[in-house]
Structures are given as structure tokens and as C-alpha cells.
Amino acid sequence: MKRNKILVVDDEHLIRWSLEQNLKKQGYEVVTAGDGEEALRLAREEQPDLVLLDIQMPGINGIEALEKLKEYDEEIVVIMVTAHGGLETAVNAMRLGAYDYISKPFNLDELAIIIKKALETTDLKREVARLRSETKKSFPPNIIGDSRQIKQLMEVLDKVAKSEASTVLVQGESGTGKELVAKWIHYSSNRADKPFIAINCAAVPATLLESELFGHEKGAFTDAKNTKKGLFELADGGTVFLDEIGDMEMGMQAKLLRFLEDRSFRRIGGGRVFTVDVRIISATNKDLQKSIEEKTFRNDLYYRLQVIPIHLSPLRDRKEDIIPLANHFIGVYNKDFNKKVQGIAGMAERILADYGWPGNVRELKNVIERAIILGNEDTLMLEHLPLEIVAKTTPQSGPPLATFRLPAEGIDIEEVEKELIRQALDSTEWNQSKAAKKLSLGIDAFRYRMKKFGYLK
Known part of the structure; x- marks a missing residue:
């Protein structure tokens, strides 16, 4: 089970050490910083779940550090630590987005309760946000059909869903239901309560696809005003569906291949290596073997993707x-x-x-x-x-x-239509609904013809 990570920021070494030892005993992973600059660097590198931030520090003080932390990640949980008499400053910090504050000298038991409550509240908010973002319910969608092909497909999908197969390739013409199959696999597996995230590789420009998949750090490029988590990171524990994989640009294919080796990556502009557990389901309507011959798709990526190949008729x-x-x-x-x-x-x-x-x-x-x-x-x-x-x-x-056979002298089509209407009515004892069905006509269209030919006054 993943341990929550806490960043402790205080310029007094003894306080940092004391908090670190106490929090580690409670089962948390702890990193420490002695000033605001180091805190901002560690926040980016370590991605803590919660920050204990002292207000009174040399250089960048706690309030300034809080503002920068919120610019970097507006969801980050920050508990301010204030000296006696700093109540007004602490309240101001909460207006800026701090979760809570605690005054020095603090009671470690009281601090433990505040931290636990903060993390539970954050987890609940994330879960609610995730559930709201889910457009589909977490059970398999219906796959309709009685054909031999569908029965064979369902047998394969059941085996794949129950397995730990981490890479699946679904091939078939446009409109055959490739995303439906991907969702069926996800929601029938033990990953069903984790995110299912789909992206159309053909719809995202090559220059943006890397950022969408891997994320980026603030300042990584001109428009990177905030840190952004990529789809692989957001879907950790779940499934990423890469639709139209055959349209992915060759350079991006190489980066995807590298990710598939061990499910690790770096955000654009970042140094920290992230490792995730995601099932990758790719789909295409292209003949990838032909694309390989045409040098538009990597041979090594093809074999990495088609660990489990599925073809839709x-x-x-x-x-x-x-x-x-x-x-x-x-x-x-x-x-x-x-x-x-x-x-x-x-x-x-x-x-x-x-x-x-x-x-x-x-x-x-x-x-x-x-x-x-x-x-x-x-x-x-x-x-x-x-x-x-x-x-x-x-x-x-x-x-x-x-x-x-059309008679040589021709025929009056309206007379034929009139006779068909009459026969339909006679054979149904003038039940208009039944007569209309015999001629595959809607009741309004049938009644129009009855009136036209004098059968309806």
C-alpha cells in the first residue's frame, strides 16, 4: 500500500528532526527542507501529499512559499505552522489556500489528528472528482451479438480481463467497437475501480501528444504555466486506451516504446522518474504490417503492443x-x-x-x-x-x-399502388395498422394513400 508523503519545512533543525521521527513512526514517508527555496524544489521533485510549512523563515517566508506552491499545484495540501501571536498571519494563509494551521509549541497528538483529517479530506475530494469525471459506470458495457465471431470474441475478452496482460492491441475497421472492447476489458478486470482514460492519437498534434501522455513541469515550454500530470500518471492502477495508434508520429513511437519497457517516465522538463502501473490498450483501423513496410510504424513497437492481439470482424x-x-x-x-x-x-x-x-x-x-x-x-x-x-x-x-414482368404496353403505377392498398385492406379486414405493416408503410403514409385513392373519406 502506498504511504503518504509529507514535506516538513522549518528553519530549525531540531523541530525538523523531531517532526520527521514522529511522522515516520506513524507510517508516513517524510522529506525535510530548511528554507522556502529548498521546499519549492522538493515539492516539485518529491510530489508530497501534504506540506507542514513554517511561516517565519529567512529568505522566502512561509506565506510566499505557500503562494508559489499553490501556483505550482493548486490542490496541494498545506498546514501552516505559526509561532505564538501569529494568528492573524495564519488566518491570512488560510485565505490563500492553506488547509489549516497549528501554533508552536504544538502538541504532537493534536498535529497527528490534523494531518490525518487533512489527508482523509483530500482523498475524499480526489475520489469524488474522479467519480464525477467518469462518464461510464464501473461495470462492463454490453457487447451485443449472437454470431460465432462475437462468441469467440467474448471468450478472449474474458481471459484477457482476468489476466495481468499489460498490453493489448485491438484491430478492426472504423465503427467496429474498439473502444467498447477496451472498456469491457477494463471494467471486467480488477482495475475496474481505477481510471479508464482514452485519447485519440490522431486527434492530438504530435507536439502536444507527449505532454498529454507524460505531463510537463511548470516552465518546461512557453505555455507551461503550471505543472501538469500526464494521462499515464493520472491513470495509475487503471487503463489507458490509445486509439488510432497507427497514426502516431515516429518520434513519439520511440518514446512510447521506452515507456512500455518498464512503465517509467519523466515529465517534460522534469528530472524525477515516475513509475506507474497501467494497462495499455491500443487500437487502430490500419494494417500495421503494411505501415511497417512503408516505414511509418516501428516494428519493435508493433511487437511490444500486440502481446495480446484482438481482431474485430x-x-x-x-x-x-x-x-x-x-x-x-x-x-x-x-x-x-x-x-x-x-x-x-x-x-x-x-x-x-x-x-x-x-x-x-x-x-x-x-x-x-x-x-x-x-x-x-x-x-x-x-x-x-x-x-x-x-x-x-x-x-x-x-x-x-x-x-x-412489366407488360410491353406499360402500366399505370398509380393503379398498381391503388390495387396493393386495396388488397392489403381486404386481407386484414380493413385493419389500417395491419394493412400498413403488410406494405412496410407507416400509418400516416398509408392513410395518405387511402385518402388519395378514395378509400378514406
């Missing part, structure tokens, strides 16, 4: 998953948009099943969302689907339309 190769996925999304968007769509009409279902879905599950999800928003019926109808999908799809099952 495109939706066109697992058609039996299309309708279960569509029904799942109907349920999701019924809740989001307060709709009550109960199912999919036969012709619409056939169109969905036969379409090629170049955008995979993401495209299907968007199509269902659009249909739910625009439709008013309790069934998803053919007319609710985008025209480009209907136009590109020839149903491979259903009514034998291909046997119909």
Missing part, C-alpha cells in the same frame, strides 16, 4: 448480429427520446440485414437514431430508413418481386 461478416444490434439501439433511443417503437417492419428488417454497412456498428447506430427521431409509428418502417441505404440494397429474401 466487420458487421458485413456477421449479418446475424445486425437485427439484435438494431433492436438494442431502438431500446436505447426509445429511452433517450421518449418513444415507444416496438419493432422493425419486415421489409425494413430485410433492407437492414442485406446492407453492407461500410461504417459498421457506428453507422447502424446512427441510422436507428435517425429513424427513431423522425418516425412517429410504433414500428420502424422502410420509409424511416435513409434513401441511400434503401437504394443500395436488394433484398435477398422476401416476396418474389423478380418474377414480375
Whole structure:
């Protein structure tokens, strides 16, 4: 278990020594500084959880040191130590962000209680902030499908989640659910109560990606006005998802490879070496073997990343998953948009099943969302689907339309439509809802045609 680290700052050697010995007996890790300048240096290098800061010191006094500490890390916990009669100064320090103060000569038992309370309060704040920042609940997301590919995938994911595998590579076309798979692994593992942090390597400029991953010290470059922790540091104990890893610049690939060797790094502009425990799940829609041949991806990084390789099949190769996925999304968007769509009409279902879905599950999800928003019926109808999908799809099952032959003399299409409306009504005993479903029409569209052809007064 990680021990809390306390920085003791006092210009009197005997007080520093006494506090150090007492705090070590309580199980804390302790570093000491004899003046403000040394305190600021150690705060950056040692990253203490709490600072005991004397107010009266030569050079940079406690108040000045407090202001600089807060500039460096506004969340740092500082307890001021003041001499008798310095109450007004101590209160001023609390206005500047100090957690509390204690007066000399202090009671060590009282100080222990204040320190314990401060650390517990800080831990609680961090936990609340972490939970608020989590956009997903800490249990595995649903992976929908009945196909052989999905069943095999779930077996692999279960093994990976239960293992200590620290590096996983997920490959598949855009929209196949690579981030969903990464989250399933994380939230099914013993890391589920730790952070899951995702970053799209293609969306962050190469000049900023190193800072995002490893962090930087104040003043490391022109705009580095404060110290910033990187994603690897923030996700310690959890998972970092590197999406579109195939688009990472070659120089950054070398730095990532070095990190993967022992999970250690330095912030930009810093000297301290940090070591973290994070699972790295990378994803790409690129053929990395081809990228290696083209000299745009490092061969050694590829083999380091694919300790556990996972390939996601495109939706066109697992058609039996299309309708279960569509029904799942109907349920999701019924809740989001307060709709009550109960199912999919036969012709619409056939169109969905036969379409090629170049955008995979993401495209299907968007199509269902659009249909739910625009439709008013309790069934998803053919007319609710985008025209480009209907136009590109020839149903491979259903009514034998291909046997119909256009007469040489031609035909009046409106007469055909009128006859179809009549037959649908006759076969359903003029139940308009059932008749509309037979023709894969929404009830409004069907009633419009009834009125058009004189069947509805």
C-alpha cells in the first residue's frame, strides 16, 4: 500500500528532526527542507501529499512559499505552522489556500489528528472528482451479438480481463467497437475501480501528444504555466486506451516504446522518474504490417503492443448480429427520446440485414437514431430508413418481386399502388395498422394513400 508523503519545512533543525521521527513512526514517508527555496524544489521533485510549512523563515517566508506552491499545484495540501501571536498571519494563509494551521509549541497528538483529517479530506475530494469525471459506470458495457465471431470474441475478452496482460492491441475497421472492447476489458478486470482514460492519437498534434501522455513541469515550454500530470500518471492502477495508434508520429513511437519497457517516465522538463502501473490498450483501423513496410510504424513497437492481439470482424461478416444490434439501439433511443417503437417492419428488417454497412456498428447506430427521431409509428418502417441505404440494397429474401414482368404496353403505377392498398385492406379486414405493416408503410403514409385513392373519406 502506498504511504503518504509529507514535506516538513522549518528553519530549525531540531523541530525538523523531531517532526520527521514522529511522522515516520506513524507510517508516513517524510522529506525535510530548511528554507522556502529548498521546499519549492522538493515539492516539485518529491510530489508530497501534504506540506507542514513554517511561516517565519529567512529568505522566502512561509506565506510566499505557500503562494508559489499553490501556483505550482493548486490542490496541494498545506498546514501552516505559526509561532505564538501569529494568528492573524495564519488566518491570512488560510485565505490563500492553506488547509489549516497549528501554533508552536504544538502538541504532537493534536498535529497527528490534523494531518490525518487533512489527508482523509483530500482523498475524499480526489475520489469524488474522479467519480464525477467518469462518464461510464464501473461495470462492463454490453457487447451485443449472437454470431460465432462475437462468441469467440467474448471468450478472449474474458481471459484477457482476468489476466495481468499489460498490453493489448485491438484491430478492426472504423465503427467496429474498439473502444467498447477496451472498456469491457477494463471494467471486467480488477482495475475496474481505477481510471479508464482514452485519447485519440490522431486527434492530438504530435507536439502536444507527449505532454498529454507524460505531463510537463511548470516552465518546461512557453505555455507551461503550471505543472501538469500526464494521462499515464493520472491513470495509475487503471487503463489507458490509445486509439488510432497507427497514426502516431515516429518520434513519439520511440518514446512510447521506452515507456512500455518498464512503465517509467519523466515529465517534460522534469528530472524525477515516475513509475506507474497501467494497462495499455491500443487500437487502430490500419494494417500495421503494411505501415511497417512503408516505414511509418516501428516494428519493435508493433511487437511490444500486440502481446495480446484482438481482431474485430466487420458487421458485413456477421449479418446475424445486425437485427439484435438494431433492436438494442431502438431500446436505447426509445429511452433517450421518449418513444415507444416496438419493432422493425419486415421489409425494413430485410433492407437492414442485406446492407453492407461500410461504417459498421457506428453507422447502424446512427441510422436507428435517425429513424427513431423522425418516425412517429410504433414500428420502424422502410420509409424511416435513409434513401441511400434503401437504394443500395436488394433484398435477398422476401416476396418474389423478380418474377414480375412489366407488360410491353406499360402500366399505370398509380393503379398498381391503388390495387396493393386495396388488397392489403381486404386481407386484414380493413385493419389500417395491419394493412400498413403488410406494405412496410407507416400509418400516416398509408392513410395518405387511402385518402388519395378514395378509400378514406
